[in-house]
Amino acid sequence: MSATSVPAIRIAHASKAFHGRTKALDSVNASIAAGACIGLLGASGSGKSTLLRSLCGLERLDGEHSAVELFGQTLQAGGALSPQIRQLRRQTGIIFQQFNLVGRIDVISNVLTGLLPRMPLWRALGARFSPAEQMQAMQALDSVGLADYAFQRASTLSGGQQQRAAVARALVQGARILLADEPVSSLDPASARRVMDLLHHLSRSRGMTLVVSLHNVAMARRYCDRILALRAGELVFDGLPVELDDARLHSLYGASSEELLMDHDQSESPPHSFGHELPLAA
Numbered sequence: 001m002s003a004t005s006v007p008a009i010r011i012a013h014a015s016k017a018f019h020g021r022t023k024a025l026d027s028v029n030a031s032i033a034a035g036a037c038i039g040l041l042g043a044s045g046s047g048k049s050t051l052l053r054s055l056c057g058l059e060r061l062d063g064e065h066s067a068v069e070l071f072g073q074t075l076q077a078g079g080a081l082s083p084q085i086r087q088l089r090r091q092t093g094i095i096f097q098q099f100n101l102v103g104r105i106d107v108i109s110n111v112l113t114g115l116l117p118r119m120p121l122w123r124a125l126g127a128r129f130s131p132a133e134q135m136q137a138m139q140a141l142d143s144v145g146l147a148d149y150a151f152q153r154a155s156t157l158s159g160g161q162q163q164r165a166a167v168a169r170a171l172v173q174g175a176r177i178l179l180a181d182e183p184v185s186s187l188d189p190a191s192a193r194r195v196m197d198l199l200h201h202l203s204r205s206r207g208m209t210l211v212v213s214l215h216n217v218a219m220a221r222r223y224c225d226r227i228l229a230l231r232a233g234e235l236v237f238d239g240l241p242v243e244l245d246d247a248r249l250h251s252l253y254g255a256s257s258e259e260l261l262m263d264h265d266q267s268e269s270p271p272h273s274f275g276h277e278l279p280l281a282a
Helices: 046-056 085-089 105-118 121-126 131-143 160-174 189-206 217-223 245-259
Strands: 009-018 022-032 038-043 067-070 073-077 091-096 177-181 209-214 227-233 232-240
Touching: 009 046, 022 189, 022 232, 038 046, 038 160, 038 189, 038 217, 046 067, 046 091, 046 177, 046 209, 073 085, 085 232, 091 160, 121 160, 121 209, 160 189, 177 189, 189 209, 189 217, 209 217, 232 245
Parallel strands: 038 209, 038 227, 091 177, 177 209
Antiparallel strands: 009 022, 009 067, 067 073, 227 232
């Protein structure tokens, strides 16, 4: 198999039960190509967050046949994490609905925390960053349109700006895969579009593999190359966005489809500019 044909993510027989009985995932199988933009769709409780967390090793899957591979390397298998888990996690950035920024420190310091997993312990404990690393963080902020806010306290940013700062943190980490867990569900429509524009832009311009979980099918249709839809932990749809029309959605989710079809401002607007596309340091 050539290097170009190795999928960015391979999920095999992914199963997970909580408290021994509640099944969050039920033998999910999928292969995701490098550079793809994947929408992970499902109503509340469908297993989206559990699956995303398993892709970076924050959740251990059940069952001897379960496995997750990143670029051909085993992240976890049979309920056990790889001995190289820390190295593999560096390839994966994850952003959450809650942003996870430290509000009392400035934005650039929050972004620089993306470098901590790569640093020696003595440097990480002292948060000592070189001028080159600080420039790398500034380049990341410029790429998401936040260079002018670098030295503001993170708590002063709007929700959409905080989410973009979280994306900048993943960029300095050097992530090849970006996992986004409901990144726009708490944002107003304009901020949600701006964040999704950014994520889609990064996938296209940098070749990052993006897997984003969403509640809104219109947004998944607009931004994603492919949709994986979960229902009660099972993968019930894997295909092109155009194939998941409203009738198909109703057949899969019944009354729960209304949650996914909730009106959301999806008016067309020109793409936002996110600053200069400067190459980030390796």
